[in-house]
Amino acid sequence: MESFMVRIYRALKMFLSCKMITLLMVLVFSLVILSDINFLCSECPADEDPTSESSIEARYAKERQRMVKEQLEAPGRDIKNKKVLEAMMSVPRHKFVPEHLRAEAYNDHPLPIGHNQTISQPYIVAFMTEAIDPQPDFKVLEIGTGSGYQAAVLAKIVKSVYSIEIIEELSRNARQTLSQLGYTNVFLKVGNGFEGWPENAPYDAIIVTCAPETIPQALIDQLKNGGKMIIPVGPSFNQSLYLIEKKDNKIIKKSVLPVRFVPMINSNRE
Numbered sequence: 001m002e003s004f005m006v007r008i009y010r011a012l013k014m015f016l017s018c019k020m021i022t023l024l025m026v027l028v029f030s031l032v033i034l035s036d037i038n039f040l041c042s043e044c045p046a047d048e049d050p051t052s053e054s055s056i057e058a059r060y061a062k063e064r065q066r067m068v069k070e071q072l073e074a075p076g077r078d079i080k081n082k083k084v085l086e087a088m089m090s091v092p093r094h095k096f097v098p099e100h101l102r103a104e105a106y107n108d109h110p111l112p113i114g115h116n117q118t119i120s121q122p123y124i125v126a127f128m129t130e131a132i133d134p135q136p137d138f139k140v141l142e143i144g145t146g147s148g149y150q151a152a153v154l155a156k157i158v159k160s161v162y163s164i165e166i167i168e169e170l171s172r173n174a175r176q177t178l179s180q181l182g183y184t185n186v187f188l189k190v191g192n193g194f195e196g197w198p199e200n201a202p203y204d205a206i207i208v209t210c211a212p213e214t215i216p217q218a219l220i221d222q223l224k225n226g227g228k229m230i231i232p233v234g235p236s237f238n239q240s241l242y243l244i245e246k247k248d249n250k251i252i253k254k255s256v257l258p259v260r261f262v263p264m265i266n267s268n269r270e
């Protein structure tokens, strides 16, 4: 009788310890699964696909933040104008570069955009935009539309941007990018920047993004009295950026930065 009781006791003990082990395993499993889910959530929300348009855009937005902090606001760069920093923070630069170079869009250098032309380094775009002290009611002329990026940055701040490009295909691509992004205050024209765009003159400011050997007279003429022009001047890839101010219809010229821009083509066709 006693040994029967002992046997029952042992069987019960074994059964219980088995249950305990199972229970313990279930507990460990649930913990692992829960921590796994938690880990994934900290990377991206469970319902967000990392290859979706919105996650890709979120990653580019982070890169823009880094660009503004490290390349524009950093000591030695010192871009201070809030409107310029905000515009640089919001314009999707990656949409203005060829698709295979998008990963480099927010790096600290210019990039090729075809036809031997380049989209300027972000710092240079910010520097030139800040130099003209852009105001909300400004009408700005740009020479050298290129990718359309500088025009887009300007368009975030000023009332209207008129931009001339000598290479038809670049102008066409820029028009498409700008319209896809919803810009309605940028006006493009294929033509020779040496002549300016007299029909809409005078301009509050002029930004020239290709380098002539001397400042074109038509651009001086089309600048409003009191207006500013920023322009690289000099021989191929070795120029100074000049800030020109028109005061009492006289020109005050100040060299502000050594730069390397593509030359301004002096003909009516590429």
Ligand code: SAH
Residues within 6 Å of the ligand: 117, 118, 119, 120, 143, 144, 145, 146, 147, 148, 149, 150, 151, 164, 165, 166, 167, 170, 191, 192, 193, 194, 209, 210, 262, 263, 264, 265, 266, 267
């Ligand atoms: N602002 C551009 C960079 C332009 S690079 C951007 O944000 O992407 C300089 C551009 O000036 C090139 O696209 C080049 O084709 C154009 N260019 C050169 N000579 C020109 C001229 N005489 N008139 C108008 N555009 C010119």
